[in-house]
Amino acid sequence: MKAVVLVFPGSNCDRDTEHVLSRVAGCETRLLWHKEAELGEADLVVVPGGFSYGDYLRTGAIARFSPVMQAVERFAAEGGRVLGICNGFQILCEAGLLPGTLMTNRDLRFLCKDVHLRVEHAESPFTGACREGEVLRMPVAHHGGSFFARPETLTALEENRQVLLRYCDGQGRVTDEANPNGSLNNIAGIRNAAGNVMGLMPHPERNAESALGNAQGLKLFESLLQAAGEALPV
Amino acid sequence: MIRARIRVTLKSGILDPQGQTVSHAMENMGFRAAESCRMGKYIELDYPGDSDPQALEAEVRRVCERLLVNPNTESYELSLERLQDTAR
Structure with missing residues (x-):
């Protein structure tokens, strides 16, 4: 699998993501500066976490107009797989590639901790290596991660099985106490209607190796490899 | 010069934790x-005075x-006003 990781001014998870994709998942991976107008050969585009453009105006609002994003929009329209992590999720929402908006956390705090996530659907290219209902532990680090969508959008997201990950407790119960940021319906990660674009607030690239606590984040990258007919290197 | 003034506000019904916190602070202050x-x-946004x-x-x-x-x-309100160039 050939992967491209975008780099905006203020991205700060680009190198971690590149490391996991190339050294752990064994993908041919390139970092790509946001001024580039072409993606080149790619099976997966990752929009990484960080604070693109200092989060000025709204998170992701300015990055979405970077030249590379037009190429990402074309890539996604042709069915290419796109994964947005944290700030990448915010950018994909601003770009209209995913529905909804990420708003300031309910308690106004910057959250940096591990959360539990319930895998809602395992039939997607992003979660295929998981079991449905499986509980994953993953870190979050954000100030604007409260998922909001208008009622009709939220209903459509649920009906079309577009919610892939929900904040839950250690037993997989989706409760208000387990909701770290006030996201509607405890939403932590969604896909688009076509199923080829996913965004999530947690950072799977930060726990993709057992040396870093647990390697549960690797399951997302493993899923993408499986969807591309490949497997993790032994 | 022509000055465009734009006020951006959250749509009604959307949670505004920042506003709530400021409101609580007012209350705590008495x-x-x-x-x-x-x-x-x-x-x-300021534009040259000869703009249409x-x-x-x-x-x-x-x-x-x-x-x-x-x-x-979010929703917004926009107003345009002609100002003397020295006014600021």
């Missing part, structure tokens, strides 16, 4: 609690709708 406290953004006001307004509305405002969660 001020009367406001019925509601909503926070927003204020943006000023109608075309300018249309252009600034496009800027609002494409960049300055997220129509999913």
